[in-house]
Amino acid sequence: MQPIKTTEETKHLSYDVVIIGGAMIGAAVAWFTASNPDFAGKILVVEKDPSLEFSSTSRTNSSIRQQFSNKTNILISQFSAQYISEFKQYMENDPNVPTISFRKIGYLYLANNHIDCNILKKNQQLQLSLNTPTSIMNAEILSEKFPYLNVADILTGSFNQHNEGYFDAMTMLNCWIRKAKEKGVEFIKGEVKKLEIKSKQISAIVLSNGSRIQAGNIVNATGPRAPILTKNTHFNLPIEARKRFTFLFKCATSLAGELPLVIDPSGVHVRSDGNQFLCGFAPDIDKEVAFDDFTVDYQLWETKIWPILTHRIPAFEKVKLVNAWAGHYAFNTFDQNAIIGPHPEITNFFFANGFSGHGLQQSPAVGRGISELIIHNKYINLDLKSLSPIRLIEKKPFLERAII
Ligand SMILES: Cc1cc2nc3c(=O)[nH]c(=O)nc-3n(C[C@H](O)[C@H](O)[C@H](O)COP(=O)(O)OP(=O)(O)OC[C@H]3O[C@@H](n4cnc5c(N)ncnc54)[C@H](O)[C@@H]3O)c2cc1C
Incomplete structure (x- = not known):
């Protein structure tokens, strides 16, 4: 795995999008947002361990299936399969992007x-x-x-x-990071310790070294640690x-x-x-x-x-x-499925969490979906609303019988 460049300094004091967590999901969101022609802002990815050694992403089995029992999960994986198969085209036919192995x-x-x-x-x-x-x-x-x-x-x-x-997810991840950097996305080493909230919006993130960075939109892509950052937002992620x-x-x-x-x-x-x-x-x-x-x-x-x-x-x-x-x-102890979308009250704070063992294969659709919410305030290509955190408040589980 190519380590993310380990600078701890940001170039700017303020970013349009701050993604917390730089593994599969964080990198997918970074790439899909940066490569969208309708987006012209600044993106920062903050990753506490750029080796990603202990992330779920590095420990995965890299498998992908279509045999789910819920339509949304099937459509997500169908897009992923197409995306993996046509990866080079999706990556702007860059000659340095290899074909992704898909057995x-x-x-x-x-x-x-x-x-x-x-x-x-x-x-x-x-x-x-x-x-x-x-x-x-x-x-x-x-x-x-x-x-x-x-x-x-x-x-x-x-x-x-x-x-x-199964597919070569690590090559996909490396390409997303490299190409996102080429489009100006900054990746830094740092641990986000606190989110500052003002008038029901997150205004800034604070790192463990004390740096404060202003943020327009924030994405929680912190894997199993997702509930830690959410605690002071009066919304518990059951992860x-x-x-x-x-x-x-x-x-x-x-x-x-x-x-x-x-x-x-x-x-x-x-x-x-x-x-x-x-x-x-x-x-x-x-x-x-x-x-x-x-x-x-x-x-x-x-x-x-x-x-x-x-x-x-x-x-x-x-x-x-x-x-x-x-x-x-x-x-996700509530219904073992991803929790995708804006925080119910703090609408500039997006969740991409709780994948319960199928996040790697869902990363292309989730990266694209979150980027659409950030840029267009709605899903454009594939509606992921049934994975919204609202279902936790309404106590309506997302039913999926095929959990491995
Ligand atoms: C054994 C195993 C097998 C699996 N098999 C499959 C499979 O076959 N198919 C499939 O689709 N999925 C599979 N998965 C699930 C898949 O690996 C995950 O869903 C996916 O990798 C999640 O990626 P992520 O980016 O959300 O989380 P992670 O990979 O965990 O990344 C989160 C990142 O956030 C960083 N971070 C955390 N807190 C902070 C903070 N405060 N500040 C800065 N950075 C922070 C962490 O350092 C980490 O790098 C498997 C998982 C495991 C464990």
Whole structure:
């Protein structure tokens, strides 16, 4: 990862847009705003750790799917898939922008009871209506198509390969940062400690070194830390840092074809990653953790995850663990979906938070959406209003059944 230039000085005392957090979401907002021909202002991105080492972005599995149960999430990922595939064109055909690698291996959800089967079937109907060609397969078809899978206890699978798989998000992020800088966006190292509020608007941000910077619009792109800055705005973001483990392993036997991202009924998910395999899981007790807690529970691999994997794919009896890491989801405890849009009262303060494990793939649509709110005061290309924070006040959850 190319570190963000580590100056702590800003060129100006005042900016039209200040983005707090310079990882995937902050960089997306910076690029989409700076590259919009209707925007002529100054943009500052403040990032406390320019190495991004502990950000969710650096710990991700980089997967993208269309198999959601909510129309908005499907449309968001459809745009992302198109954006990834046509990245060079979207980046002004810059010869220095590479094609983004996008391995379309597909996602396969497995269900072992009638309730979950019906959910998959219902989701498929919605996906088909939006031109995502998901297939529902019974155990017989599954074992023909994926002969390495044990489907003895499986009733139904839901599979789609069109625009689902994994992509090179880090190259995308680096291009957004580099190109945003070329358009004059400033990236500084700094930690925002305080937001100054005057007449229901944020007037300035204050950094930990005491610097005060005036801001026209402010974007909260601080990942799992999002609630910290929001505290003194009389609005609580229901977001917690929740740990997720990733285990990377090699298998002695090769499978027939690339393994799609398989979501086992237990919640364990595994996919091929080049000639290795990448598996993800939540801790047994899924609770809020400290921001610096990245310890990996290797026992979980031995006692729980590996047995589940070998039950599902017997070839995984012979594997070698290559690497493992923990990362933090910005987990929205209200409805496990992104919170996008202006603060209910402080209308120059925008949230792009609470992605609960699918923010990487949502970054193009969210970057574009927030830039439209800043520039046009409304969504132009894709309406993201159903993700607005207003739903928290109205206590109306954004319903999405397909959460991984
Ligand atoms: C293990 C794991 C697997 C995942 N897999 C997928 C996947 O397959 N597909 C998918 O779409 N998503 C996935 N995600 C989710 C995805 O990685 C995140 O949703 C996305 O990276 C969020 O980006 P972000 O910019 O909002 O947050 P972050 O990447 O966490 O960045 C926030 C940044 O804000 C900075 N910051 C915080 N507070 C301040 C402050 N006060 N001042 C200045 N800077 C500050 C932090 O230093 C950090 O760099 C996964 C996440 C994890 C942990």
